[in-house]
Amino acid sequence: MDDALVAAIVEITLTAGDLALGFFRPGAKTSAAISKKTGGSPVTEADHAVNRYLEQRLRGLLPNAAWLSEESVDSSARVGQDLVFIVDPIDGTRGFAAGERAWAVSVSVVYRQHPVIGVVCAPALGETYVAVRDGGAQLNGRDIHCSTRNGLDASALVAGPLSMAGELRGVGLEFDILPKIPSLALRIAKVAAGTLDASLVSANSNDWDLAAADLIVREAGGRLTSLYGRELLYNRVETQHGELIAGSSSILTQITSAIMQARGL
Numbered sequence: 001m002d003d004a005l006v007a008a009i010v011e012i013t014l015t016a017g018d019l020a021l022g023f024f025r026p027g028a029k030t031s032a033a034i035s036k037k038t039g040g041s042p043v044t045e046a047d048h049a050v051n052r053y054l055e056q057r058l059r060g061l062l063p064n065a066a067w068l069s070e071e072s073v074d075s076s077a078r079v080g081q082d083l084v085f086i087v088d089p090i091d092g093t094r095g096f097a098a099g100e101r102a103w104a105v106s107v108s109v110v111y112r113q114h115p116v117i118g119v120v121c122a123p124a125l126g127e128t129y130v131a132v133r134d135g136g137a138q139l140n141g142r143d144i145h146c147s148t149r150n151g152l153d154a155s156a157l158v159a160g161p162l163s164m165a166g167e168l169r170g171v172g173l174e175f176d177i178l179p180k181i182p183s184l185a186l187r188i189a190k191v192a193a194g195t196l197d198a199s200l201v202s203a204n205s206n207d208w209d210l211a212a213a214d215l216i217v218r219e220a221g222g223r224l225t226s227l228y229g230r231e232l233l234y235n236r237v238e239t240q241h242g243e244l245i246a247g248s249s250s251i252l253t254q255i256t257s258a259i260m261q262a263r264g265l
Helices: 003-021 045-061 093-098 162-170 184-192 207-219 249-262
Strands: 034-036 042-044 066-069 083-091 104-111 114-122 127-132 137-139 157-159 176-178 198-201 223-226 244-247
Touching: 003 045, 003 083, 003 104, 003 114, 003 127, 042 045, 042 093, 045 066, 045 083, 045 104, 066 207, 083 093, 083 184, 083 207, 104 184, 104 207, 114 184, 114 207, 127 184, 127 207, 137 184, 137 207, 162 249, 184 198, 184 207, 184 244, 198 249, 207 223, 207 244, 223 249, 244 249
Parallel strands: 066 083, 157 176, 157 198
Antiparallel strands: 034 042, 083 104, 104 114, 114 127, 127 137, 198 244, 223 244
8 A cells, every 4th residue: 555645544534533523522412413314323414524524535535436435325336346435434423422532533445345444533532543454553653453362251351232242241251341332443443452352243333334443453463253253345235244243363263152152053
């Protein structure tokens, strides 16, 4: 990946984060107008403003790249394109709107269904995660690596849905479950930094929630997979994914075995 291109994408993502911060109120309701999307999930004036900014600036960098964003009308024309931007303008909108700090701007470049550049910027936390394929992963300019823990135990830190955590605990795994992190991209990126030993992801997350963080955790020495070890592909017709897990290979093997035992598979 061209260094200048990566730097430009990071800079655009940081500026997008600053734009969102203008609507953010720590511990209080956002100043942005809030509406409901089809299905009932919230979207704010800030989501749309950030999306417009990102699309204008990013598409100027790679005019031939297709576009997939949570806040843009999807087009079937993107499917089959080699190069695509996959973006979530504000990942964790509910948390953002309520004044929680753990939201993020997520930007990825995907080439032939695999992410090659990933940026997850959490401006209210002062954290920016960046990865380039075969180039490692960084948090605020410093190299990061997944936990070296060989398996989960009582001191391990895991984030994710309580239902999935309950299944694992029901077959004997021990770990400390953290409160839900509003941004899924950030939850996975924290595995890359070793802040979390593993993250659990319920079904129906989308490409824009995952693509950037997937690359970040992979370049930090971990993996994001299905419960049964399958790697994720992006820019398909269907953007949703099933239940997922992120962590080191040894921890993922342990979780997969536990889930199979819990479900009698």
